[in-house]
Amino acid sequence: MNKTINEPIHYVSWCLAIAACYFVIGKSMLAISSSHVALVWPSAGLALGALLVKGWKYWPAILLGAQLSNLNLPFGAALFIGVGSTLAALFGWFLLIKVKHFSMATGNFRELAAFVLYGCIISPIISALIGNISLLSYGFLDVNYFIDSFFKWWFGDAMGLLILGSMIIMIVSPYQGDN
Numbered sequence: 001m002n003k004t005i006n007e008p009i010h011y012v013s014w015c016l017a018i019a020a021c022y023f024v025i026g027k028s029m030l031a032i033s034s035s036h037v038a039l040v041w042p043s044a045g046l047a048l049g050a051l052l053v054k055g056w057k058y059w060p061a062i063l064l065g066a067q068l069s070n071l072n073l074p075f076g077a078a079l080f081i082g083v084g085s086t087l088a089a090l091f092g093w094f095l096l097i098k099v100k101h102f103s104m105a106t107g108n109f110r111e112l113a114a115f116v117l118y119g120c121i122i123s124p125i126i127s128a129l130i131g132n133i134s135l136l137s138y139g140f141l142d143v144n145y146f147i148d149s150f151f152k153w154w155f156g157d158a159m160g161l162l163i164l165g166s167m168i169i170m171i172v173s174p175y176q177g178d179n
Contacts, residue, residue, distance in 0.1 A: 015061040018050045022065025025164075030069065036135055037152045043069065044127065044157040045164030047089035048119055052104065052165075053172050056093050062086045077138040084130025088157065092123030104173040119165060124157030 022043045029038040047062040067082035095118035096102035102114055132150045135141035141149055 011057075014054060015058060015064070018046070018054075018058060018061035019065035019068065022046055022062060023068045026065065026069030030072075035149075036073070036140055037131075037149055038156045039152060039159070040163070041153075041156040041160040042164040044085065044088065044124060044160040045162070045166070045168065046160075047085060048092045048123065048161055049165045049168030049172075051089050051093040052096065052102070053168065056090060056097075059086050059090055062089050073140065074138055077134045077140065080134035080137075081127075081131045084127040084134070087130065088123045088125075088127035091126055092119045092161075095119070095122065104169050107173055115166065115169065116162070120158045120161040124154050124161065127157055128153035 025046060026041075026043045029041060029043070030036070033039070043065065047066075050058055050061065063082045063086045065082075066085035067078045070078035070081045073081070096114060100114045100118060102111060104111075128150050131153055132141060132146055135149070136143060136146060
């Protein structure tokens with residue numbers, strides 16, 4: 001009986017912790033950026049790392065953290081950016097876990113290559129596309145700079161995934177029998 005009572009508390013606690021970390025990292029990076037796009041976005045690495053460690057059901061934490069990080073924008077823009085960040089992390093999780101059967105426990109070259117290709121290169125395309133469409137739609141991005149901003153956003157997410165995402169995997173993998 002205690003287990004059923006503690007499960008929602010455990011879930012909500014982890015969601016709030018992940019969202020808070022995402023928010024703090026995100027606000028810090030936006031504070032040092034000269035635009036709405038940071039050249040390194042560690043929050044993307046936190047998002048995918050959290051899903052790989054805790055599971056896909058923790059996606060609301062990413063949505064909350066991403067939206068709170070962008071509350072300086074109109075609510076709709078922040079919501080779309082949050083949705084884009086969440087979908088990117090979920091897509092990365094899906095590609096790694098369901099398609100490539102990624103395992104943090106093995107740590108071999110194939111796992112590393114899969115993480116880089118699917119997690120760091122492919123999945124951030126979603127957040128870069130949705131985020132820039134949101135900025136464009138709300139007048140924060142000129143259409144002439146869309147491609148440049150898209151690649152900066154993608155690069156920032158990719159670097160954040162490569163840096164913080166891989167660190168999370170390295171720290172957690174010795175304790176994981178499997179993900």
